[in-house]
Amino acid sequence: MIKRVFLALACAAALAGCASGVKLDDVPVEDKQSTAVTTPPSGTATPSTADASRVAPVDATRGSTEAAGPTGVARIVYFDYDSNVIKPEFQALIEQHARFLKANGARHVVVEGHTDERGGREYNLALGQRRSEAVRRALELLGVKDSQVEAVSFGKEKPAVPGSDETAWAQNRRAEIAYR
Amino acid sequence: MAGITSPGPVREPDLEDTKERRRSMDLRAPWRRRELIALLGAAGAGPALAQFRVEVTGVGLTQLPIAIVPFRGEAALPQKIASIVQADLERSGQFRGIDAAGSPELDETSRPDLSPWRQKAADSLAVGSVTRLADGRYDVRYRLWDVVKGEDRGGQSFVVPALDLRLAAHHIADAIYEKLTGDKGIFSTRIAYVTKAGTRYNLWVADADGENAQSALASPEPIISPAWSASGTQLAYVSFESRKPVVYVHEIASGKRRLIANFRGSNSAPAWAPDGRTLAVTLTREGGSQIYTIPAAGGEPRRITQSGSIDTEPIYSADGRSIYFVSDRGGSPQIYRMSASGGDPQRVTFTGTYNISPALSPDGRWLAYISRIGGAFKLQVMELATGTVQSVTDTTADESPSFAPNGRLIIYATRQGGAEALMTTTLDGKIKARLPGRGGDIREPDWGPFRR
Numbered sequence: 145m146i147k148r149v150f151l152a153l154a155c156a157a158a159l160a161g162c163a164s165g166v167k168l169d170d171v172p173v174e175d176k177q178s179t180a181v182t183t184p185p186s187g188t189a190t191p192s193t194a195d196a197s198r199v200a201p202v203d204a205t206r207g208s209t210e211a212a213g214p215t216g217v218a219r220i221v222y223f224d225y226d227s228n229v230i231k232p233e234f235q236a237l238i239e240q241h242a243r244f245l246k247a248n249g250a251r252h253v254v255v256e257g258h259t260d261e262r263g264g265r266e267y268n269l270a271l272g273q274r275r276s277e278a279v280r281r282a283l284e285l286l287g288v289k290d291s292q293v294e295a296v297s298f299g300k301e302k303p304a305v306p307g308s309d310e311t312a313w314a315q316n317r318r319a320e321i322a323y324r
Numbered sequence: 325m326a327g328i329t330s331p332g333p334v335r336e337p338d339l340e341d342t343k344e345r346r347r348s349m350d351l352r353a354p355w356r357r358r359e360l361i362a363l364l365g366a367a368g369a370g371p372a373l374a375q376f377r378v379e380v381t382g383v384g385l386t387q388l389p390i391a392i393v394p395f396r397g398e399a400a401l402p403q404k405i406a407s408i409v410q411a412d413l414e415r416s417g418q419f420r421g422i423d424a425a426g427s428p429e430l431d432e433t434s435r436p437d438l439s440p441w442r443q444k445a446a447d448s449l450a451v452g453s454v455t456r457l458a459d460g461r462y463d464v465r466y467r468l469w470d471v472v473k474g475e476d477r478g479g480q481s482f483v484v485p486a487l488d489l490r491l492a493a494h495h496i497a498d499a500i501y502e503k504l505t506g507d508k509g510i511f512s513t514r515i516a517y518v519t520k521a522g523t524r525y526n527l528w529v530a531d532a533d534g535e536n537a538q539s540a541l542a543s544p545e546p547i548i549s550p551a552w553s554a555s556g557t558q559l560a561y562v563s564f565e566s567r568k569p570v571v572y573v574h575e576i577a578s579g580k581r582r583l584i585a586n587f588r589g590s591n592s593a594p595a596w597a598p599d600g601r602t603l604a605v606t607l608t609r610e611g612g613s614q615i616y617t618i619p620a621a622g623g624e625p626r627r628i629t630q631s632g633s634i635d636t637e638p639i640y641s642a643d644g645r646s647i648y649f650v651s652d653r654g655g656s657p658q659i660y661r662m663s664a665s666g667g668d669p670q671r672v673t674f675t676g677t678y679n680i681s682p683a684l685s686p687d688g689r690w691l692a693y694i695s696r697i698g699g700a701f702k703l704q705v706m707e708l709a710t711g712t713v714q715s716v717t718d719t720t721a722d723e724s725p726s727f728a729p730n731g732r733l734i735i736y737a738t739r740q741g742g743a744e745a746l747m748t749t750t751l752d753g754k755i756k757a758r759l760p761g762r763g764g765d766i767r768e769p770d771w772g773p774f775r776r
Contacts, residue, residue: 197491197514199529199538200579204545204565254568263701264680264694264723265548265768266593267650267657269569270606270613270634273590277611295608296568297590301546324567 213253213323214244221279223317225260228274230282238279241321242286249289255279256320257297258304260313265299272297275319376534376748376757378415385754388504391422391446395466396431396453403489405454405464405496412497412511412533415748416732417755419504422446432467432479441471450500452479454489461485464492468500477503490535510728514772515735516540516550516559517746521764527561529576532728532771534746534759540576551603552772553596553620559770560584560594560603571605573620584622595638595647596620597664604628604638604647604664615649617664628666639682640664648672648682648691659693673706675713681724685731690751692725692734703736705751716753726771737767 213219219241221234230238245251257276259268276295283293305315390413395405406424413419422444430436431453441449452466467479480499482492491512498509513532518525525547530537541547545564552559559576562569571585571594585591589608593615596603600620607616607625613634616625629635633653640647641664648661651669656677660669673679678696685692691706700720706713721739728735733748740758744765749756759766 197488198577199540200577201539202541202574202579202581204541204543204563256568262699263678263696264637266606266637267634267680269548269590269592270636273608273613274634277589277608294568295589297608298546298564298569299548301548301564 211323219321228278245288260316269299279319376759378757387420390448392450405493408493409497432465518768556773562592598644606636683725735769
């Protein structure tokens with residue numbers, strides 16, 4: 145159990161190396177901050193007629209924050225192969241997070257769904273989404289407000305554990321509850 | 325791009341036309357001043373990748389034998405035009421290079437003695453020159469000879485800045501390829517792909533031979549599903565940089581990008597409509613992965629699939645009227661086709677229980693996709709008119725197929741010897757070329773359109 149918590153915290157820490165969370169809007173955010181990294185060549189054509197071969201690099205590196213949730217509670221639900229069914233042993237975990245979120249109505253979680261490495265990237269993104277939505281539905285059934293939970297997927301892109309055997313795969317088929 | 329090109333192949337002055345002989349065509353569209361980009365590209369992080377290496381596995385192939393003599397003037401340059409042309413033609417698998425060692429010095433003005441070339445069993449001979457002009461640019465010229473008939477097949481002149489010498493060679497390879505096969509060449513096209521080195525992801529744009537890779541995007545989080553617009557000036561892709569998948573439309577030359585899908589949940593699988601005004605994407609905003617269309621400029625999405633299953637990986641047909649996509653509404657993922665405005669889908673794949681990642685040839689005759697067969701993920705090519713399917717690789721972790729714009733080659737990602745690599749294959753699987761990832765992993769290729 146302690147090991148699980150450490151694993152969960154390690155995973156959360158690893159995931160924390162990136163941008164702060166996105167607002168849960170239904171309207172697309174227009175990215176007004178898009179960077180033109182290069183200047184057009186001096187004294188020549190306007191940008192629209194400039195280099196058909198030019199490639200301007202964009203760096204998406206950002207800082208990170210991770211918010212706190214209920215202490216001492218595991219954050220990862222694991223799944224069987226090809227399944228998004230929440231097994232009984234994870235019900236208590238979900239109930240604890242539901243309790244926390246109902247008591248702290250201003251808090252938000254993003255449930256991050258993952259798959260093991262087998263299969264195509266986009267289809268696995270959709271399978272991971274099924275897992276995160278299963279957890280989201282479970283939280284909402286326990287009374288958590290819809291606006292407090294967003295379900296996303298990383299598909300097979302962010303395995304918790306490297307390796308190509310069932311031990312690794314079992315640890316990668318998961319949904320993580322991340323407070324943002 | 326104002327005042328640049330006409331659609332289709334750029335017409336060059338024929339060297340036989342004496343009026344045109346002194347005037348070199350300065351092709352403003354594909355040749356760009358790339359000094360800044362070369363600096364940035366070189367300074368950027370990431371692997372400098374080698375060229376694709378050809379592996380011919382078929383027997384009894386018809387390969388056109390061609391001899392390409394070193395171009396007069398190329399010895400002094402870092403870019404050996406003749407070798408680039410030869411490598412391009414050989415990589416297509418449709419040409420066999422004839423050794424040109426010991427050839428007398430020839431260029432596009434020569435009247436070569438063709439009998440030694442007949443003796444070497446060459447059907448064609450290409451000769452040319454590279455001349456530095458007073459303003460620092462280069463005039464690259466070639467002429468193609470039909471060795472069998474003893475006929476001059478014509479030639480062209482390309483005036484380019486030094487940084488575009490490789491591109492001039494690729495255009496010559498395209499021109500020779502088209503003269504001798506009747507098909508448009510793809511040697512001057514570009515590819516996009518993603519590399520991962522530790523926790524560093526890069527989206528690269530490179531020439532079709534793997535050279536000249538420049539980073540369009542660097543990120544500490546994954547990048548997947550790059551998709552070229554038909555104009556070749558923009559890439560759509562999925563980025564996880566904000567810790568959820570969102571879709572950007574990214575103008576390559578300027579680095580300007582627009583976040584077009586950041587709806588609730590996951591946003592992924594962008595596909596361009598041929599007119600460039602719309603994209604199809606997979607959104608989960610209403611729960612579950614469903615396909616929507618959205619204006620390329622951003623705006624309200626319109627849902628076009630209606631199922632409680634996973635519907636994803638949309639791609640448009642070349643006429644923009646149909647969308648092929650993956651759905652597991654039948655219990656496991658298969659490929660379907662529907663009208664681009666939505667409507668009753670028809671199932672297209674019937675072999676096996678797991679078929680994903682559709683790619684369509686530009687002429688609409690062929691469908692490439694990935695099939696899971698006994699645990700292995702294998703590239704399949706289906707002839708749509710008959711439904712016949714052929715497995716075209718002997719690897720077991722194939723992903724992400726994409727057709728070259730002439731419909732003759734497919735690029736895909738795979739694993740070989742424990743490392744990720746990009747491969748191209750002819751549609752019959754007989755000729756393959758391999759581009760290994762250097763150090764890091766390489767995946768998610770997408771083949772760009774013909775250059776304008």
